[in-house]
Amino acid sequence: MKKIGVLTSGGDAPGMNAAIRAIVRTGIYHDLKVFGIQRGYTGLLHGEIKEMHIASVGDIIHRGGTILKTSRCEEMKTEAGINKAIGILEKNEIDGLIVIGGDGSFQGVNQLGRGNIKVMGIPGTIDNDLAYTDYTIGFDTAVNTVLDSISKIRDTSMSHEKVTIIEVMGRHCGDIALYAGLAGGAESILVPEEQYEVKKICEKMLQGRKRGKAHNIIMLAEGRGSAAELQKEILNTTGIESRVTVLGYLQRGGVPTAVDRILASRMGAMAVNLLIEGKSNRAIGIKDNHLINIDIMEALMKRKIFDQEMYNLSQILSI
Known part of the structure; x- marks a missing residue:
């Protein structure tokens, strides 16, 4: 192992820069040459490969996004694209890719x-939707970003005695909504993993009004449905108007938390060390605060288990 490459792909996540920094500096510490690949797999297919040095990753641990840029690449879903990528890595004499x-x-x-290049995967996504690991890089920051938004929205919601529906990201995983909703004291949390009845949500709102609570926060995961449709259903059922706030890409940006910086640093260093040991096709993760590495195919095949206990707690505490 003499040369390794690193790229970031798909949606950006706070903490990616901390992982890049750890990979570059751990690699250099072990006398490896480290190459940064720009713009994800798209950049790889275009040969956008540049050697990185210690100074290349100076003052980035606290920055959101990714200095290497990122993209989604349809060509990499084809046999021709995969073969082209392998050929470019081999031409640049890159022995390992993270x-x-x-x-x-x-x-x-x-x-x-499949080729001769050894590969490692590090989970970088705010969605926390990879089943083999307890947490992904960027999730903690996204939850705290949403939590900060809940606090601000609650101030105006309370002042105007309004119901506010906050729609958050997560694709088909409700973890952002669940964690932020529980921490933010949301009255209702709607996630893809659980069915819900608008009637019950409305009953809870009306019961709250009877005891003097005139405002409500409803957390809605994007994979559960449309905030605009829910808004209409609440109005038709109760006659109560609600506001909708879609946080969108706000959740992907911002300064990564200490949790994400440390997690990313640990995972980045482990990925390099595994390559040096001759390992390949491994996915780095964390279970019970201990780093793990498993076969990537096995990681992709695992089914995400929803935290039912936490969801039930949120229901109890929001009566």
């Missing part, structure tokens, strides 16, 4: 592992 991204990015890692 990819930071979500499940789509890991699919690419798995395919690239």
Whole structure:
């Protein structure tokens, strides 16, 4: 192992820069040459590869986004694209590749592992939707960003005695809504993993009004449905008007929390060390605060288990 490459792929996540920094500096510490690949798999297919040095990753641990830029690449879903990527890596004499991204990015890692290049996957996505790991890089920051927004929205919601529906990201995973909703004291949390009845939400709102609570926060995960449709249903059922706030890409940006910086640093260093040991096709994760590494295909096949206990607690505490 003499040369390794690193790229970020798919949606950006706070903490990706901390992982890049750890990879570059751990690699250099072990006398490896480290190359940064710009714009994810798209940049790889265009040969956008540049050697990185210690100074290349100075003052980035606290920055959101990714200095390497990122993209989604349809060409990498084709046999021709995979073969082209392997050829470019071999031409540049890169022995190992570390990819930071979500499940789509890991699919690419798995395919690239067919060649002679050793590959590692680091989970970088705010959605926390990879089942093999307790947490992904960027999730904690996203939850805290949403929590800060809840606090601000609650002030105006209370002042105007309004119901506010806050729609958050997460695709088909409700973890952002669940964690932020529980921490933010939301009255209702709607996630893809659980069915809900508008009637029951409305009953809870009306019961609250009877005891003098005139405002409500409803957390809605994007994979559960449309905030605008829910707004209409609440109005038709209760006659109560509600406001909608869609946080959108706000959740992907911002300064990464200490949790995400440390997690990213640990995972980045482990990925390099595993490559040095000759390992390949591994996905780095964390379980019970201990780093793990498992076969990438196994990681992709695992089914995400929803935290029912936490969801039930949120229901109890929001009566």
